[in-house]
Amino acid sequence: MSDTPKSLSRRPEWPTSVSRPVATPLQPTVVYSSPDPSSLDQQYADGSGFTYAREGHPNATVLAQKIDMLEGVTGGIVNGSGMAAVSAVFLGILKAGDHVIGADQLYGRTLRMMTQDLPRFGVETTLADPTDAASFEAAIKPNTRMMVVEVVSNPTIRIADMEGIAKIANERGILLVVDNTFTTPRSYLPFENGADIVLHSVTKLLAGHADATLGYVVAKDPELMEQIYIANTTFGFTASPFDCWLAERGLQTFDLRYDRAEATAIELAAALADVKGVKRVIHPSRADHPDHNRGLQILGDRPGNMLSFEVEGGRAAADALTRAAPELPFAPTLGDVGTTLSHPASSSHRALTPEARADLGMSEGFFRVSVGLEEPKLLIEEISNAIAESQKA
The missing domain is CATH 3.90.1150.10 (Aspartate Aminotransferase, domain 1)
Incomplete structure (x- = not known):
């Protein structure tokens, strides 16, 4: 009987097979064991492998790569919700003294963040009519850092002047963030139309079964993507492995x-x-x-x-x-x-x-x-x- 606790405490090797699973395995483990400190250092240096689930895990990586393919980009990450994706962008890139222009018909919680939360951290915000690019141009200040737009507005289904807004943002060196949740890559590809950052509430059409809460964000510039990733990890916008597994299954259809x-x-x-x-x-x-x-x-x-x-x-x-x-x-x-x-x-x-x-x-x-x-x-x-x-x- 004394051997029982010892046997239960052992961590056997994961079974190997010459065949591989057809469906993506679910891997809910929170921590990963490394061979030695030098190996762990190397993992952090080159980004190889996994260490702690808050920093990334296999199911999130698989899902992010599949959404990357839809958006025609690489390097995206999955977040715990659509608003976590929005928050990672704002917290990772903006600082006190910056100015953000947002469409006046953004998702309700994004509007709240624009009008109530960002100002508390010293970030100026202005709302403008997305159907009129001139209103975005008129709102530009010397400290304008970012524009945030939904291609199709929620819930009034208005269509933004994406060509005009992208032209203004690109000419002025202002980051253009596009929430592609409503349109999805099936209808619109933001990076082909001047966007710098694209985000999704994966909870919605991409996952598609009302049983997973997730977000996704990707930036064209690797340095910006690194800032977003650091904010995502620091503030704990971690995606659940199970939700990622469900969403990846939903993405097949x-x-x-x-x-x-x-x-x-x-x-x-x-x-x-x-x-x-x-x-x-x-x-x-x-x-x-x-x-x-x-x-x-x-x-x-x-x-x-x-x-x-x-x-x-x-x-x-x-x-x-x-x-x-x-x-x-x-x-x-x-x-x-x-x-x-x-x-x-x-x-x-x-x-x-x-x-x-x-x-x-x-x-x-x-x-x-x-x-x-x-x-x-x-x-x-x-x-x-x-x-x-x-x-x-």
Whole structure:
């Protein structure tokens, strides 16, 4: 019996095989053992191997490399969430006295960081209209270090003047950061269009199954990437191996999921425009989209799976609509295999005043839809019926 504790404490060698696994193995270990101090020194010097999971682990590396291939770059890293990716960029590159220009229709938490958190650390911020490059140019100061833009805005589905903004940023030597979450590399390649840094909420379309929370960021300049990596490690924006494993599995079907959801979104947008009680439908495929021509230029025939619509009746109608569609999750997320409804006024943009939301075009009757993989006819019927019920309220 005295031998039992000793045998349990031993760490046997990992089994070897002449064959290799078809699926990526999950490796949740936190620490890695090195042969000796000199070997550990060498690992840190040349970046080979793994030491401590906060600094990197196999599942994060595999996932990052696959997203790198989609974006046409190398050297990206995976973070614990989309906001961790945003934070790693800001904390790794900016310093007190710098100035950042952000699109005024960024994701709600990015907006909060721009308007409330960065100023606490001595970083100046200005919000500008991404659909008008001249507004970005007008906001430039001598200390402007960075511009932050989403190609398609959340949740109003406006399309940024990426060509104009990139031209200004590149000519002025200002870093251009592009959040490519909505568009994904399937629809837009930021590095081919002047971006310096690209980030994603991998949680959304790339992972695609609402079961993994992750981010991703990559910079074209290796020195900037090193700064971002150091911030990511120092502030502990570590990605879970299990979430990385789930996301890599989801990534295998990304193109198929994106194409199917996008095609359904086009059908849904066309159908909702004819439903009584709908004030407007916003999707880049529609000729009445305020940025339709720019969308054709930037996105081509890839308008995406995200759309928004507004119903008459305000909050009472919004409550009635969601109750009338119990099979459609009312949830502040996007990119799942199933369609989800989001109400910005009560979720992603609740921190804004009603006046600020109104300025951006978000009323109490405004919904964002992340279209999933359902049968288009059934989805159209369910949402149309829910809208009809909302108007009875």
